[in-house]
Amino acid sequence: MKSYSIAVIGTGYVGLVSGTCFAYVGHRVVCCDVDASKIERLKRCEIPIYEPGLDKLVAEGMQQGRLRFTTDIDAAIQAADVIFIAVGTPMSQTGEANLDYVQQAARMIGTVINGYKVIVTKSTVPVGTGRLIAQWIGEASHNQYSFDIVSNPEFLREGSAVYDCLNMERTVIGADRPEAAAIIAELHEPFGTVVLKTSIESAELIKYASNCFLAMKISYINSIANLCDQLGADVDEVAQGMGLDSRIGHRFLQAGIGYGGSCFPKDTYALRHLTKEAGCSFSILEAVIDTNEQQRLIVIDKLKQSLGTLAGKRIAVLGLAFKPNTNDVRDAPSLTIIPKLLEAGAIVRAYDPVAAEEARHVLGDQVVYMPSVQDTVMYCDACLILTEWEQIVESDWEKLHSSMSRPLLIDGRNCWSAEKMAELGFEYISMGRPF
Numbered sequence: 243m244k245s246y247s248i249a250v251i252g253t254g255y256v257g258l259v260s261g262t263c264f265a266y267v268g269h270r271v272v273c274c275d276v277d278a279s280k281i282e283r284l285k286r287c288e289i290p291i292y293e294p295g296l297d298k299l300v301a302e303g304m305q306q307g308r309l310r311f312t313t314d315i316d317a318a319i320q321a322a323d324v325i326f327i328a329v330g331t332p333m334s335q336t337g338e339a340n341l342d343y344v345q346q347a348a349r350m351i352g353t354v355i356n357g358y359k360v361i362v363t364k365s366t367v368p369v370g371t372g373r374l375i376a377q378w379i380g381e382a383s384h385n386q387y388s389f390d391i392v393s394n395p396e397f398l399r400e401g402s403a404v405y406d407c408l409n410m411e412r413t414v415i416g417a418d419r420p421e422a423a424a425i426i427a428e429l430h431e432p433f434g435t436v437v438l439k440t441s442i443e444s445a446e447l448i449k450y451a452s453n454c455f456l457a458m459k460i461s462y463i464n465s466i467a468n469l470c471d472q473l474g475a476d477v478d479e480v481a482q483g484m485g486l487d488s489r490i491g492h493r494f495l496q497a498g499i500g501y502g503g504s505c506f507p508k509d510t511y512a513l514r515h516l517t518k519e520a521g522c523s524f525s526i527l528e529a530v531i532d533t534n535e536q537q538r539l540i541v542i543d544k545l546k547q548s549l550g551t552l553a554g555k556r557i558a559v560l561g562l563a564f565k566p567n568t569n570d571v572r573d574a575p576s577l578t579i580i581p582k583l584l585e586a587g588a589i590v591r592a593y594d595p596v597a598a599e600e601a602r603h604v605l606g607d608q609v610v611y612m613p614s615v616q617d618t619v620m621y622c623d624a625c626l627i628l629t630e631w632e633q634i635v636e637s638d639w640e641k642l643h644s645s646m647s648r649p650l651l652i653d654g655r656n657c658w659s660a661e662k663m664a665e666l667g668f669e670y671i672s673m674g675r676p677f
């Protein structure tokens with residue numbers, strides 16, 4: 243296997259995990275960031291995000307001298323054969339992807355480029371961005387050096403990012419020149435993954451099309467769940483029956499409070515924007531977005547149906563991260579639901595095994611953050627489950643039941659069987675399942 247010298251620009255969830263995994267399989271990797279405090283922590287082998295298994299791999303990469311961290315982005319660019327751009331592309335006010343960080347990274351590359359490089363976009367970017375990156379680098383470098391642009395979208399999930407990276411199901415390589423695609427394919431060889439070579443535009447669209455398709459599955463099953471609530475069917479049984487058809491599959495049919503996170507919400511908006519710009523219509527996507535936004539509020543309706551007014555009621559919220567095994571709260575359903583509870587006059591106590599600090603940055607101190615499930619539910623009038631953390635699901639609910647003022651459990655993630663919770667004496671309400 244050929245070992246490549248790689249620079250990764252942007253050491254966030256994607257840059258840090260992919261850089262670490264590239265080092266793990268034998269490449270020499272320098273992860274760069276403009277955030278000096280993040281890089282300082284990483285140099286001390288402190289991992290700035292909660293991602294299972296990452297600490298061990300980072301330590302190993304650093305010990306073996308294959309993984310380094312720096313704020314000296316210019317030097318990293320100059321020393322690299324291949325440069326990955328993995329900076330954020332957050333949602334702008336109009337819903338489109340904000341390309342400011344990508345543009346900054348491209349201009350940095352163009353300013354210091356010192357020979358042929360393959361420049362790979364890992365960030366999720368609208369179709370046409372690859373061409374723009376080439377233009378920005380060309381302008382900044384006065385076209386002095388040749389380079390290739392490759393689109394290589396990332397498909398890892400937070401919470402299982404290391405596993406996903408080391409066991410990637412496919413790598414999509416969008417390039418104009420086969421020679422550039424071959425370099426990126428060779429770099430991925432140790433992962434033993436399926437390689438799909440496409441045009442740059444197709445690769446860029448594959449990323450959005452995939453994320454929005456998954457978001458569609460979630461909104462679809464959530465709409466079925468809402469129907470189940472009205473018709474007395476059980477969404478788990480319906481999903482199981484649907485999933486047995488291999489054309490449908492079981493995955494991403496877990497009903498609940500809707501999708502959150504740094505990607506599905508922003509990527510559905512970005513594709514909607516892209517569609518409008520292209521003069522096309524995509525009404526399914528509109529429905530996916532709308533359904534998801536409504537879905538978050540359903541737990542509040544369910545709560546009001548049981549409690550009447552929420553004013554002065556003590557509500558325990560379990561789970562703040564957008565999914566288990568991450569401390570990421572970007573666009574987490576909790577950040578929509580908790581302000582609505584507060585607005586309605588409820589007193590909110592919340593618990594998350596790792597994301598409380600991150601949530602506090604957004605929600606502030608109107609919420610009381612508790613150190614355990616037990617402390618959170620004590621004397622509460624109702625408990626809302628927003629993230630299916632193992633620490634929450636596996637708690638001793640028999641014991642917790644007796645500490646609640648009213649054992650009303652609104653399960654936004656369908657964590658338990660209704661029968662089991664009824665046996666324990668809970669007033670148990672979940673999503674799309676009879677109680």
Ligand code: NAD
Pocket residue numbers: 251252253254255256257274275276277280315328329330331343346347364365366367396397398399400504505
């Ligand atoms: P992030 O916000 O966690 O990290 C981005 C990093 O880039 C930050 O540390 C920031 O300081 C750094 N940065 C910004 N501008 C820079 C510059 N000019 N030079 C160097 N560093 C710079 O973002 P993320 O979650 O890792 O996402 C990155 C991209 O990958 C996004 O486009 C996202 O849509 C996509 N993506 C994310 C995931 C995920 O699970 N988070 C999965 C697949 C794809």
Ligand code: UGA
Pocket residue numbers: 366396397398399400401453456460493494495496497498499500501502503504505506564565
């Ligand atoms: C998602 C995709 O799964 C990744 O392939 C992609 O790389 C990534 O977005 C990205 O582009 O950033 P991620 O957001 O980390 O990954 O997490 P998921 O496991 O996909 O969950 C996203 C949201 O959907 C979570 O809020 C989760 O609770 C929700 N979800 C997921 C459901 O409500 N039901 C399901 O059946 C599955």
